[in-house]
Amino acid sequence: MERPVRVRFAPSPTGGLHLGGVRTVLFNYLFAKKHNGTFVLRIEDTDQTRYVPGAEEYIFECLNWAGLEPDESPLKPGAYAPYRQSERKPMYRQYAEQLVAQGNAYYAFDTPEELEAMRNALKSPENPSPQYDSKTRMQMRNSLSLPADEVQRLIDAGTPYVIRIKMPENETVHFTDLIRGEIAHETNVVDDKVLLKSDGMPTYHLAVVVDDYLMKITHAFRGEEWLPSAPIHIMLYKYLGWEAEMPQWAHLPLILKPDGNGKLSKRDGDRLGFPVFAMDWLDPKSGELTQGFKEKGFLPEAFVNMLAMLGWSSGTEQEIFTLAELEQAFDMSRVNKSGAKFDYEKAKWYNHQHILRADNQRLASLTKPFMEAAGISITDEQKLAEAIALTKERCHLLSDFVAQAGFFFQAPTAPAWELIKDKWNPAKTEVMQAWVAQLEQQSDWNAESMEQALVQIATDKGVKKGEIMMPLRIMLVGGKFGPGVFDIAQFIGIAETKARVFRGLEAMA
């Protein structure tokens, strides 16, 4: 293992980057950093029909936001360019042909209709999805079943064909997974997968193997959904004589939906009210917008922390990690084997924890767009940072600052008068008026002196402090929440305090 560590992530630009995808990137990234290796990102765009314009750029934006930028990618090519499979198209065919020449693969001329017909003919309750495999391939039209001259004639005539791997019969493929240990598959239950499509593009199976080999990838981490096709990839390494350079595999557990069964999909997010994509994704084909964690008000470091803890744990009691700390602590063998249900409440808790730790100035610039989107204009970011310092402990999302700190900049739009109206009386009006009048007589008020003044006046007029606190809060804040009332009064200033109190008195009259 003296080869330098090179790990790769290969997203397909078909739209959006969901939680599972980002977590795969994260684990690749962390592993690379931990071992002073290189994080390679290549684009898997062999499927022309599902390719979505803009999806590739979107992926890079997400990684940029999350701070997980690759060392080599289409944007930053390294020694093994190009990094897009569509641009590597000419490189794949020779390996497929080599396999045919060796007798490990073959040409297949079956049309989609013929394949469909075969599957329908063989379909039965016991075998709902018949395969193109050692049992059926001799009934199909391919270079194994057809005479050599016929094969040549078909090729010369330009008949479309694919190249399929010839899976051996009755062999057991073993390999070691970094997370799961020894894994075994029987080759006769794996079908003869297409390696090269009729348009000359490789399928994923050929492309991963060829690219990983050519790009000297040492570690290949991907989602658990790839486990069943691992034997195809292992056989390809064997056939091509690259076994010694085969990367070490790790199949990451799935992220499951919080309720019910199945893996998390973007539909669940819509249904349950939380994002599943890293950032907003506007599908140019459907025009559908899927909300992202960023726009929902997540801090990238919290997003990454939360994702890391979904399927991995350090073995210590530490749960809050910065990216740098994760790079140190990460260990692939501590990744869990079983799928984890996504818990949005816990995700928000992680964000809360990182908001508590984040710099107020930074939070201010990140929060400003949320304020302005809510119609609260922020002219002084410094002032916002101060408001954030006062309210951050009650915010889970950046968007929470709108409700929790908006009143520092704008009088509450719909104060909960009903909470105080029933218990209102003329004495309270007098106290408030006297207090405001006193505030106007001098200018050097602070929270403490304002409180003392109010308590004094209230006592003189026979009103208990407790009776006047909540009304004042409702007038200044609009509801039963927020920091100390007098801190708020000090923050918004005498003039604004007076205005809000008068407005309150009017409502009480």
Add this chain to the structure above:
RNA sequence: GCCGCGUUGGUCAAGGGGUUAAGACGCCUCCCUUUCACGGAGGAAUCACGGGUUCGAUUCCCGUACGUGGUACCA
């Protein structure tokens, strides 16, 4: 159907032959606070089931159940 992988509280999880089976989120109670939150102190709640192996299994083995993934010229 077949094949792969998995299964510790509601959720994330530590542990891994002898433990009072950590911790976190959420929930509940109390304290702090004349608001909300933060903070603090408590609480309820877990080893899927059945067989082995063993002096002893949550831990090892085998079944079963359940979950999940795959079974495409998609990745």
